[in-house]
Amino acid sequence: METPTRFDLDHAVTTWRRQLTAQPGLTPADVAELEMHLREAFAELHRGGLREAEAFLLARHRVGPPALIAEEFAKAEPMRYWRHCLVWAAGGALFANLWQSTLNAWTQTAGELFLNNLPGEIPAPWSWLLAVGLYLLFFGLPLFVLAKWVLRSRLFASVGHPSRWRLAAAGLLLIASVEGLQWWAVQLLNRSTQAGTQEVVTAAMGSDLGYSKGPLMTMLSGLHAGIDTGYGVAQTVQFFLNALWPFCLLALLVWLLPRRESATNTVVT
């Protein structure tokens, strides 16, 4: 008798690969090599007369549990494990930083428009709750959804090893687009709100002028303010926090990027 559900090899391999990719310290090249091994073991066992599902189970058993494999890889190359963790930390921080810079400006615009169109004043605890709610709605929720989507998507698994130059270019482009979006938001904000309420909302959103302007604009206005007025110190601190931070993270990320092994270890003899 046939089994009621047909065995889907690609689906089974994808599930297995996802478990393996979740282990720290494994490069996409390692995963690709192990996947090739699994597929070959499966094919041979299947040819030997085992049913597909059984052949896959046995092949998976032969390759070994992902956690144990990752542990052995970490023992063989301990530095790589930490490198991998750092890549994630730097990438995550850069992403969250840019996301926050972008959305701060936009949440402010939205918040301003919303608050300005209310019929009357909102008493203190409610205005604060409203601000937190708006912040979570515009910043926290999309960040969570996007991060989850990126981690689950095929895109993430198929990116593999981008070249350093490409990553650096993509990062710079990202920072530039964030600047553009922020500039646009600030223009909208300036056009559509009165000066009085801006500070209140800005403070309630947990941000400041530096964030609302974004890294590059803060840098420029900071330098400008430093020359014109005595306000330079605070602005310079903002410049370091807002403008240098994304660039530092990007540089760290590019530096940490694992080298493409097939290129560096090519047999020369």
Next chain:
Amino acid sequence: MLAKDLVAASARPLILSVLAEGESYGYALARRVRELSAEQIDWADGMLYPVLRRLEGESLIASEWREEENGRERRYYKLTMDGRRALKAEKAQWLVVHNTLSQLWKLQPASI
């Protein structure tokens, strides 16, 4: 079935020796060892790759990705000159153990 410690200790000379026969890739390497040992040396095949990384880190072997007929890429390993020297040293050491045990067990000692 071989004890776990012995499997771990023998992985290095086994890999070097199989690669001394000619270049090979992970799956074929594991299969060759399994066949030669009549399935007595049963690796968790995944453990083979960290050892390969370590050997490559020591420049005893070199690797290269090559595209197969089915479009997938496969990583081939081959012995370097340093690898051949290391294998020679490994062989000498294992034969010392082998010969000692052979004499104790009244077996025919192996020739070098």
